[in-house]
Amino acid sequence: MLGPMTQAIEFVQAHWTHGVEVVLLAVLLYYGYLYFRGTPGAKILVGLALIFISLTLASQLLDLHVIGWLLRSLTVFLAVALVVIFQPELRRALNELGSQHFFRSALQKKESIDQLVETVFDLARRQFGALIAIERDISIRQFASTGVDLDAVFSKELILTIFHPKTVLHDGGVIVQNDRITAAACIFPLTSREDLDRSLGLRHRAGMGITEESDAIAILVSEETGHVSLCHRGIIERNLNAEKFRRRLNQMLLLERYEANPPS
Amino acid sequence: MKQILLHNWKIKLTCLALAFVVWYVIRQNVDPSGELRPFTPTEQKKK
Numbered sequence: 001m002l003g004p005m006t007q008a009i010e011f012v013q014a015h016w017t018h019g020v021e022v023v024l025l026a027v028l029l030y031y032g033y034l035y036f037r038g039t040p041g042a043k044i045l046v047g048l049a050l051i052f053i054s055l056t057l058a059s060q061l062l063d064l065h066v067i068g069w070l071l072r073s074l075t076v077f078l079a080v081a082l083v084v085i086f087q088p089e090l091r092r093a094l095n096e097l098g099s100q101h102f103f104r105s106a107l108q109k110k111e112s113i114d115q116l117v118e119t120v121f122d123l124a125r126r127q128f129g130a131l132i133a134i135e136r137d138i139s140i141r142q143f144a145s146t147g148v149d150l151d152a153v154f155s156k157e158l159i160l161t162i163f164h165p166k167t168v169l170h171d172g173g174v175i176v177q178n179d180r181i182t183a184a185a186c187i188f189p190l191t192s193r194e195d196l197d198r199s200l201g202l203r204h205r206a207g208m209g210i211t212e213e214s215d216a217i218a219i220l221v222s223e224e225t226g227h228v229s230l231c232h233r234g235i236i237e238r239n240l241n242a243e244k245f246r247r248r249l250n251q252m253l254l255l256e257r258y259e260a261n262p263p264s
Numbered sequence: 265m266k267q268i269l270l271h272n273w274k275i276k277l278t279c280l281a282l283a284f285v286v287w288y289v290i291r292q293n294v295d296p297s298g299e300l301r302p303f304t305p306t307e308q309k310k311k
Contacts, residue, residue, distance in 0.1 A: 018287070025283035030276055053282075056289050137272060215272070 034137045035093060036086070044085060048078070109254055112154070112179055117246045119156040120219055120228055128163040129223030131173035131203050133188065134253070138214040144175050147186030154179050165223075173206060173218075189213060191234065200236075207231045217252055 036042045052071070059068035083090065123130045133140060148169060152158055154176060162169045162184050172185035191208035207218035211231040218231035229238045230248055237248065269276075 022280070022283050022287045025287055026276070026280040029279040029283055029286075030272075033275065033279065034272075053285065057285070060289060060292060 035139065036089060037138055045082075048082075052078070110250070113246065113249045113253060115154070115156065116219075116249065117242055119159050120221060120245065121242050122156060122160065123163055123221045124226040124228050126160070127223060127226040128160070128165065128221065129170070129203060130159070130163040130219070130221040131188070131207055132159070132219040133173050133175050133186075133207075133210050134217045134219070135175065135177045136215045136217065136253075138216070140175060140210065140214050140216050141177070141182070143173075143186050143188055143210065144183035147172055147175070147183040149183050150181050152181045154181055163221075173210070188218075193234075204229065204231075204236065208234055208236055211235075217249070 036045055055067055055071055058064060059071060120130070120132070133143070135141075158181060159174070161167060162174060162181075164170060169184040173188050174181055175183045175186055188206040189209040189212075190202065190205045191212055193208070196205070196208075201222075203223075204220055207220045207229070208231050210216055211218050212234040215233065220229040220231065220236075221227075222229070227239045228245055229236055230240060230245060231237075232252060240248065
């Protein structure tokens with residue numbers, strides 16, 4: 001009993017650094033994937049990675065020395081090419097790393113949620129139709145290019161102005177990233193589901209569409225009824241009151257206890 | 265903690281598997297001294 005135990009401890013002592021290396025690599029890959037997903041260069045990155053990994057594995061397993069030598073020689077050029085291809089994304093990533101949004105506390109997030117709830121129910125009271133997409137881990141910035149760039153601090157007044165029926169920006173959705181309104185009047189993809197209530201208009205279908213393609217949260221205010229809805233992963237929760245809306249946002253954005261079966 | 269781990273678990277698991285492959289491949293090409301092992305024609309001759 002003591003033998004295998006001692007062996008296990010010795011194994012862990014000898015190889016724990018390898019485990020740390022693998023975990024660190026995995027974390028880098030995960031956040032890299034989340035960051036670059038949805039950017040114009042993402043497909044190039046996935047293609048290059050697939051070719052590189054396949055060729056490397058093939059050269060290792062089949063002992064292809066020339067391919068191995070070529071891959072090693074091309075690595076430097078590949079690194080330079082990646083920096084050139086992803087120059088805008090890398091600049092943005094470094095910019096975000098240095099910004100305070102990256103290190104926001106749960107308390108600050110809670111304050112943002114309170115502000116968001118107040119804004120949404122003000123829109124509902126005025127019966128201003130609205131569609132707000134809040135980005136989470138998966139980037140939705142590809143949809144920002146379909147609208148008008150803003151990059152403004154989130155505020156109730158600005159949202160009320162954008163969705164005022166007489167402004168040119170009120171059609172389409174607003175994208176919120178890290179407490180900033182990055183774009184307005186954006187066009188989101190419509191859901192392809194056919195089993196939906198016919199009373200759901202294009203705004204609601206667009207809200208569902210964007211949450212099917214990413215892990216974003218879409219907030220919808222009906223222009224006709226003033227009802228507030230919330231979409232997440234293609235599921236819509238309609239006619240929420242302020243308390244339930246706040247609770248669901250806390251669950252989604254602060255990862256508080258999630259309801260086992262959210263209503264569909 | 266469980267919620268954080270289970271969030272996007274499929275992507276996280278894929279990244280872990282991919283990280284292991286990348287680590288293994290690099291490990292195969294690195295000497296214990298930490299130097300990358302360049303391929304030379306003499307290696308092939310020895311084989």
